[in-house]
Amino acid sequence: MLKTLKMSRQTMRVQDFSMSDAGNHPNKVPFKCALFAVDQPSDGSPHGAGGKKIRISSGVCDQCLHTFVGMALNIDYVNGMSDHDPRFKVAVIEKAYRAMDGYAWVEGYIYGKDFPDVVATIRYYNGLAAEYNWSEYQFGASLEMEASVQNASDAEDVLDVIEFCGTGAAILFAEAAAYKTTSFAARNSKKEQGDVEMTPEQIKAMEDAMKALQEGMTSITSSVQSVVTEVGSIKTDLTNMKAAKEEEEKKTAEEQTAADLKAAKDKVAELENELKEIKAKGTPPAEPERKTFSASSLLSKFGKTDINGGSEVTDYKTFCASVDALDLPSSESFKLKLQAKAQFAEKESV
Template identity: 75%
Template sequence: MLKTLKMSNSKMRVQDFKLSDAGSHPNKVPFKCVLFTVDQPSDGSPSGAGGKLIRISSSVCDQYLQTFVGMALNIDYAAGMSDHEPRFKVAVIDKAYRSMDGCAWVEGYIYGKDFPDVVATIRYYNGLAAEYNWSEYQFGASLEMEASVQNAADMENVLDVMEFCGTGAAILFADAAAYKTTSFAARDNKPKEDVKMTPEEIKAMQDAMKAIQDGMSTITASVQNVVTEVGTIKSDLTSMKAANAEVEQKTAEEQAAADLKAANDKTAALEKELADLKASHTPPEPERKTFSAANLLSKYGKVEESATSDFSTFCASVDALNLPSGESMVLKMKAKASFGVKEGE
């Protein structure tokens, strides 16, 4: 399992800091430093190692050292340049290799135009270390990595690094690094010109940087508050949208129910109106087809007007014709309807 290790703490033997010519880019101040030595335990215990020393073999170094390329270097003004500050990155690594003497080197450049105070601070303190042999002012580098470790078989209190991934490094005073043979050297874009700063100026610069970092912390807190408020607003907006959608759905359902009720009421009214029309409308009795007495006797020859004056006379005229009884009965029945004679008369 990978552990996060930061190489810091304890004393170290330092190398001389040297300035040399640099390239022409105004924002690149090249540096070169040793991160660690291979095949030997660290001089101090890195953060995350549980108080134990660590050891990186040459084979593990060769396999994973390139993971540092592209990673950044940071510096911590607020802690007196003796610790890591990953959020304050001032340089980048663009080359990593192992030298024949067993040192893991990295090279890159500081953003000199963006951080002139960092370059000036390194030069000033390394100058003091070189001039007065004040090794505590020599700058070095402390690596940052995620590593898989196991207990060393040949040494107690030592962890062997089996694999690692470099995540960066810190520029700090050499007596704060875990590997005591590291050094940090930066080359100037302006050879033959050293920047001189008094201790008071350095102190003022450190105070200014601390104030900047405090301001950044305040801004970070404010941004976090804004993020929280935005999250609350989004949550409220989501709730409002859900409530509006529910109201709109309810309104639509109520409107559909009202439309359905109106349609049902209209259908019921139409059905009642149709029923009323059916109830009030009585079809007329079919017109009975009647025959006049004259018509009934006409086929038997000329009919006297007196023969059709009333029903009795008509019946007498029929009897006088001496017709078959059936035919005589039919004529009398038809004439009965023509004369409007009721039953029993």
């Protein structure tokens, strides 16, 4: 089972964490640190271990320790350098190995030019720890890793790490670290040009500034949370308004459909009533017979009046005009005109 483990806020043993000379690069302050003891249960339970201690064997260490190479070290100013802050990375691991003293070691460098306050803070507090034997001011390191674990066969409260992947580490006060005896020395054996030694007053001023920054960040976080809450409220209101509008539109559409259905029913009822009234009055009168003209009837009228009831028809041309006025089928009209032409021819020959 894969677990994310962070060795902090626990009573677990730690080895030395020391910084050496700055070297040739202006932004590199080398460090060396023992992350954890090999083949020994931890003094306390790391975050993610469910209250149990953990143990990393030498075999697992040799197999997986290289995964810390390239990972970063962070420091947590917001919580008084007693926890992890993965987003505030100040150093990088270049080398990882198991030493003969029974510890897994890592080496790398802090970005001294980018984070001079980190270097100065470590030097100051480590100086107090060394001078007055104030172990609570000694800096240490706390590892971060994802691990696959199983219950130990020889102890109920121990988990054996069977595989891990190092994801980083944190620089913090040794009392809050996973392994308490870790130390992070901030003294260089020689002083580089441009290095600035900070006085206690300067350190105090820096701490006050960091505290003010922390308070400002807390205020900003509160303001952002307030804005987020307000935006959430606005989104809720918009969602409610949209839902109400959709409900109203749906209701309006349903009302319109109901109105159309009622109008259709009323029309059907009206037609049914009219049909009942017609049936009640009996059989409806027959449709008047349309007046039609046959060729013989039209010819019988010829010689008296025109076909439309006008004056007497005396010539063929007038007769044809009268026939055209009746809008008869072409066959009938043509037949009448032929018959009329023959009669007019007979009449003229007499």
